[in-house]
Amino acid sequence: MLTIVPVQTPPGEYLVDITKQVREAVQQTGVQSGLCAVIVPHTTAAITINSALDPTTPLDIVDDLRRIVPTRVDFRHQYDTPADAAGHIKATLVGHSVLLVIDHGDLLIGGSQSLLFCEFDGPRSRRVQVKVIAG
Secondary structure, eight states: OEEEEEEEEEEEEEEEEOHHHHHHHHHHHTOOEEEEEEEOOOTTEEEEEEEOSSTHHHHHHHHHHHHHSOOOTTOSOOSSOHHHHHHHHHHHHHOSEEEEEEETTEEOOOTTEEEEEEEEEEEEEEEEEEEEEEO
16 A cells, blocks of 8 residues: 655755645555555655644754755765755755554654655655555
8 A cells, every 4th residue: 555645845945744645645545553654765855753833843953954964065976966965965864764653544643743754955846655554
């Protein structure tokens, strides 16, 4: 049971809350108990779990990732642009997948937790793979 969730991102670096779309994908499978793997098949994007209750939390995360990995021209790998090279490193630091428990047909996450798609080289038409495993 694989679902592809499309994500259209604006220019720059953003965190997009995709919790609702992933929950819908899980519910459409009818699986009541199991696992949900959320995978980002892109090298300049990632996925994380954090709070989206305060709209400034994702902004702070992006700001500090920019501080840790600034866009600069002295990257060795520059097939595309310096922003693309910085995006590769940020995506590696954040990660490309999360594994969640499904219970009673829904994601078992905390009340303040959200699935945040991390765009590090937008604008792009992205996709997220949601694999539901019953059990």
